[in-house]
Amino acid sequence: MPPSTPEAPVLPDREGRFGPYGGKFVPETLMAALAELEKAYGEAQREPAFQAELQRLLRFYAGRPTPLFFAARMTARFGGARLYLKREDLCHTGAHKINNTLGQVLLAKRMGKRRVIAETGAGQHGVATATAAALMGLTCEVYMGTEDMRRQALNVVRMRLLGAKVTPVDAGSRTLKDAINEAMRDWVTNVGDTHYVLGSVLGAHPYPMMVRDFQAVIGRETREQILEAEGRLPDVLLACVGGGSNAIGLFHPFLADGTVRMIGVEAGGLGVASGKHAARFAGGRVGVLHGSRSYVLQDPDGQIQITHSVSAGLDYASVGPEHAYLYEAGRVEYVSATDEEALRGFHLCCETEGIIPALESAHAVAYAERLAPTLPREAVCVINMSGRGDKDVQIVADLLEERGQP
Amino acid sequence: MNRIDACFAGLRRHGGKALIPYVTAGDPDGATTVRLALEFEKRGADLVELGVPFSDPLADGTTIQRASQRALEGGTTLRAVLAWAAEIRQASQIPLVLMSYVNPLLRMGPAAFAGAAREAGVDGLIVPDLPPEEAGEVLAANDAAGLATIFLAAPTSPPERLRLIAEASRGYIYYVSLKGVTGARTALARGVADAVRSLRALTPKPVAVGFGIATPDQAAAAAAVADGVIVGSAIVDQVERLRGRAELVERVGVFVEGFVRAVRPAPPAA
Secondary structure (H helix, E strand, C coil), rough: CCCCCCCCCCCCCCCECCEEEECCCCCCHHHHHHHHHHHHHHHHCCCCCHHHHHHHHHHHHHCCCEEEEHHHHHHHHHCCCEEEEEEEHHHHEEEEEEHHHHEEEEHHHHCCCEEEEECCCHHHHHHHHHHHHHHCCEEEEEEEEEEHHHCHHHHHHHHHHCCCEEEECCCCCCCHHHHHHHHHHHHCCCCCCCCCCCCCCCCCCHHHHHHHHHCCHHHHHHHHHHHHHHHCCCCEEEEEEECCCCHHHHHHCCCCCCCCCEEEEEECCCHHHHCEEHHHHHHCCCEEECCEEEEEEEECCCCEEECCCCCCCHHCCCCHHHHHHHHHHCEEEEEEEEEHHHHHHHHHHHHCCCCCCCHHHHHHHHHHHHHHCCCCCEEEEEEEEEEHHHHHHHHHHHHHHCCCCC | CHHHHHHHHHHHHHHCCEEEEEEECCCCCHHHHHHHHHHHHHCCCCEEEEECCCCCCCCCCCCHHHHHHHHHHHHHHHHHHHHHHHHHHHHHHCCCEEECHHHHHHCCCHHHHHHHHHHCCCCEEEECCCCEEEEEEHHHHHHCCEEEEEEEEEECCHHHHHHHHHHHHHCCCCCCCCCCCCHHHHHHHHHHHHEEEEEEEHHCEEEEEHHHHHHHHHHHHCCCCEEEEECCCCHHHHHHCCCCCCHHHHHHHHHHHHHHHCCCCCCCCC
């Protein structure tokens, strides 16, 4: 019998705050909808039939539990800690996002909503929402920045095949931030019959809590699996952090385990000094974006800055409020990997393990390459392989061609 | 007495209703914003709302999104808007209210903002993404500076929230007439009269209705039930159409005058 999971800190509080972070900074029109959602989610959590249906879908539809795989050749190549990959890339639709969308769309159905909407950056959350909506027979509309539609064109086709309407957002930086603005405008307008399936641990309460809870299955499984494989807890957990849902999902069930070091890897873009990045903890300040107080990349006048990352899923100006709390509490370390390092991580993962990772996940691999050699050989490190990289093959091919390395 | 309270008290004495035009400050430039505010007063507007442009205006429709974008491209900042407000104040005693998303305010600091706004002669503040639950710091700073914090009520607000909003709001209550973002609509949303009545049962504070009001007829219908009518996107749309034309200020003034007439009670028969 593995030891039982120690109790995690009870956060957020009743107001949806993680210390000073989080909250509900939204237009008044949405306040009642957030309260309705919080109530419905609370009821669903306590309802055995809902939980049983979610477990059934996670197992027989999404393909859980996902394996925890010992990456022997990557371990040998990086030279140091024993590296395990948590294979979220093997989930149905190719990323951890389905854990959350199955939960939320099931909840939307329980709430009597006929329509779901979502934002998407890399397209993985859009695909996962369209998938869950098709499965459960709800209408689905996904907002996506035109820059992201260009660089993640495969996922646009997938969403349309799944019956979703993909609405281009041609404002601001034409990326995830702008897609969330537009999805919130839709929700304000259609709040009666529509549920907004937010894709990360972002936004107003109860989203950061609810999405975390749906994603915590990653960490719960990892805990059991590593105890079985190694007979002890891991020394380090590594995950990329855009909004931060795959990271919080892996970290959360280990928060009370003081010996487990946790590291979130943000998108360093062209380097933090260049200003073209999405490293919120290195370059941001506390502010409010999309309903939540957290670290935000902003200019001295409080305007939100345009971010840059080779990976659309990490290309966002703020970060989940619980991450801000864990950063300030010193419980989780946050570092960044540049575009260049992530691409190197991408290739190394392909070549050593035969796994094509999402460019997002490749940031975690890139940091592992830096970290592993500094750790003893008996150290155990889990990398969250949050998604697969089929969607990124064209981007990488184009980059290789630009550099004359076909 | 705050200029906003004095304005509504004066109007109430003879059954008058306030016409409140909104423009995005800095669209197309600050000098025009100052001239527009003074022109609105000349045309009979009772109070002016100046929108502080924000990069991510998620409560706004496309008209104000575009205006915000233009204003930001022109270099508009919260500090610049305060400077233009001070210019307006030197020439006029019309009540001035800023409408800003919360992040620029937090970046300046609520206390620093409230002090600077009061110094500039600003009378009130509306923050579309700051419900009363999150407003503690901003409200305390504004109260200390004598700046009215105006909260929004929506068609989706249940009775207990209307009570909270009515209590927290200073100056007036901004009733959002519809579910949705700002922007012109063809008719006044249904249910406005009932909603305003519910608010009135809770508080003697004035209620102004905004969002979607694009024609004098809609303004008249809203004025029949509320203390004031806010016209935003329809005016911003005129500014956009007349950009670069010498007659911009006058033409937009005439447009606003049409709304002023619509909300005025009919003159007594001779």
